[in-house]
Amino acid sequence: MATIAMxxxxxxxxNLQQLRQMPLLLTQAAPSMPANLRDTEVPRxxxxxxxxxxxxxxxxxxxxxxxxxxxxxxxxxxxxxHLLGFLGFLLALCRLAETVDFVGDPHAWPLLVLSVxxxxxxxxxxxxHLLGGKSELCHYLFFFTDYIGVAQYQYGxxxxxxxxALEENWHARVAGVFMPAAVLLSCLSCLGCCYGKFCSHSLPxxxxxxxxxxxxxxxxxxxxxxxxxxxxxxSADDDEAALxxxxxxxxxxxxxxxxxxxxxxxxxxxxxxDIVGQSHQIFHVLLNLCTLSQIRASxxxxxxxxxxxxxxxxxxxxxxxxxxxxxxxxACVLIAAGMVVKVKRVLDGKVxxxxxxxxxxxxxVPLSSVEQLRHRQKQVDTPLASWIVDxxxxxxxxxxxxxxxxxxxxxxxxxVPISSSVALLRLERMLNTVLHILASEFKKHSKRRQAIxxxxxxxSRSRSSWDRSALSDTREPEYLLSWDx
Ligand SMILES: [Zn+2]
Numbered sequence: 380m381a382t383i384a385m386x387x388x389x390x391x392x393x394n395l396q397q398l399r400q401m402p403l404l405l406t407q408a409a410p411s412m413p414a415n416l417r418d419t420e421v422p423r424x425x426x427x428x429x430x431x432x433x434x435x436x437x438x439x440x441x442x443x444x445x446x447x448x449x450x451x452x453x454x455x456x457x458x459x460x461h462l463l464g465f466l467g468f469l470l471a472l473c474r475l476a477e478t479v480d481f482v483g484d485p486h487a488w489p490l491l492v493l494s495v496x497x498x499x500x501x502x503x504x505x506x507x508h509l510l511g512g513k514s515e516l517c518h519y520l521f522f523f524t525d526y527i528g529v530a531q532y533q534y535g536x537x538x539x540x541x542x543x544a545l546e547e548n549w550h551a552r553v554a555g556v557f558m559p560a561a562v563l564l565s566c567l568s569c570l571g572c573c574y575g576k577f578c579s580h581s582l583p584x585x586x587x588x589x590x591x592x593x594x595x596x597x598x599x600x601x602x603x604x605x606x607x608x609x610x611x612x613x614s615a616d617d618d619e620a621a622l623x624x625x626x627x628x629x630x631x632x633x634x635x636x637x638x639x640x641x642x643x644x645x646x647x648x649x650x651x652x653d654i655v656g657q658s659h660q661i662f663h664v665l666l667n668l669c670t671l672s673q674i675r676a677s678x679x680x681x682x683x684x685x686x687x688x689x690x691x692x693x694x695x696x697x698x699x700x701x702x703x704x705x706x707x708x709x710a711c712v713l714i715a716a717g718m719v720v721k722v723k724r725v726l727d728g729k730v731x732x733x734x735x736x737x738x739x740x741x742x743x744v745p746l747s748s749v750e751q752l753r754h755r756q757k758q759v760d761t762p763l764a765s766w767i768v769d770x771x772x773x774x775x776x777x778x779x780x781x782x783x784x785x786x787x788x789x790x791x792x793x794x795v796p797i798s799s800s801v802a803l804l805r806l807e808r809m810l811n812t813v814l815h816i817l818a819s820e821f822k823k824h825s826k827r828r829q830a831i832x833x834x835x836x837x838x839s840r841s842r843s844s845w846d847r848s849a850l851s852d853t854r855e856p857e858y859l860l861s862w863d864x
Contacts, residue, residue, distance in 0.1 A: 461505035496535025503528030537561035537602035543680035624676030631669035
């Protein structure tokens with residue numbers, strides 16, 4: 380008996396020993412993963428403000444990015460928050476299907492559209508965060524897909540609010556235009572986000588944010604107007620539980636918009652929120668909570684307001700809003716596809732006018748490439764361009780006569796960020812053009828005005844060559860940095 384017991388204890392001990400070796404065995408069995416990088420080691424367009432580390436390397440295999448779902452990097456939480464959201468809404472739809480007849484009852488179709496669109500934006504965004512780091516083209520491609528997801532979710536929100544939450548008096552005013560306007564605003568939102576992303580390296584961050592947020596804010600205000608009206612007129616006759624969930628979705632959405640716009644935690648603690656705690660992660664969580672409240676409120680409206688909405692909307696209207704959902708998705712896919720083609724052409728250099736070797740002027744440039752250096756040694760005609768390039772790139776300006784040349788550093792590789800520079804140069808060129816037109820008009824219409832105008836506008840000898848080129852030369856000044864696409 381004692382021998383058997385000792386034998387079993389011995390076996391158990393051996394099993395425990397093997398168990399302890401399991402993590403080591405698994406690590407050895409799994410293919411090695413490249414280490415994460417710091418922000419200075421990845422191109423500028425992949426960097427997030429105040430996030431210093433945890434970047435995955437570019438140019439790896441697809442399997443690496445898929446496996447990175449289980450690795451620790453600065454997109455792990457972003458991906459999982461959306462994946463869990465996707466699974467949560469799938470489960471919620473399955474539970475709804477137990478009590479709601481999505482096939483036989485057309486009045487339930489708007490609720491189905493909302494649930495599908497909620498899964499859609501979570502799926503698209505998870506793909507963007509997981510796979511968008513593979514290359515520059517993938518970055519744009521997947522984030523444009525993410526914007527399709529957002530736009531179709533906006534339409535899904537408009538559908539349930541119009542169908543279930545609308546009051547009779549508001550319906551009388553907007554019945555014919557609400558859904559077409561919702562389609563248009565969703566498409567504009569998709570276009571604004573895609574174009575903002577496309578121009579993100581030639582415009583300052585705040586301009587891009589405004590360009591992306593404004594169409595989305597307009598779409599939100601329009602799509603949620605029926606809910607605002609009901610909340611404003613909060614009455615005892617209305618379903619209080621539904622109103623509470625509607626209030627919840629508005630509060631969660633506004634909170635999520637705040638964290639989308641302001642990167643607060645990482646700004647307060649730069650470098651400490653690289654993996655967990657970024658504002659974008661909080662934005663994801665709050666947006667999912669908003670959608671959850673929205674689905675619950677819409678379900679309650681579907682159950683409690685049937686008499687009203689079945690009177691306001693005929694049987695065919697549910698089919699129409701589903702058809703418009705398909706139209707919205709198709710239109711957004713076309714918009715995103717057009718932007719991908721535009722990005723691809725720029726990346727291929729077919730319409731690239733930038734005189735740098737890269738479209739965004741960013742990235743290490745080996746000094747061994749004589750041709751690239753020749754491009755960079757273009758003359759800078761304007762003091763603003765000279766100042767920008769001088770202050771941002773580290774190149775040394777060298778004046779010869781009235782013109783400034785840029786001399787590259789002697790050794791090593793370097794980066795030349797032109798993100799905000801291009802915007803400034805465009806502004807400068809616009810001012811040049813305006814000044815030139817003004818001067819021409821003065822000259823044409825009034826000799827006296829012409830004299831005054833030229834006296835005022837024409838540069839004196841002490842003025843720089845930039846002023847002279849702006850007023851006396853019809854040619855546009857040649858810029859070191861110019862990117863028109
Ligand atoms: Zn996201």
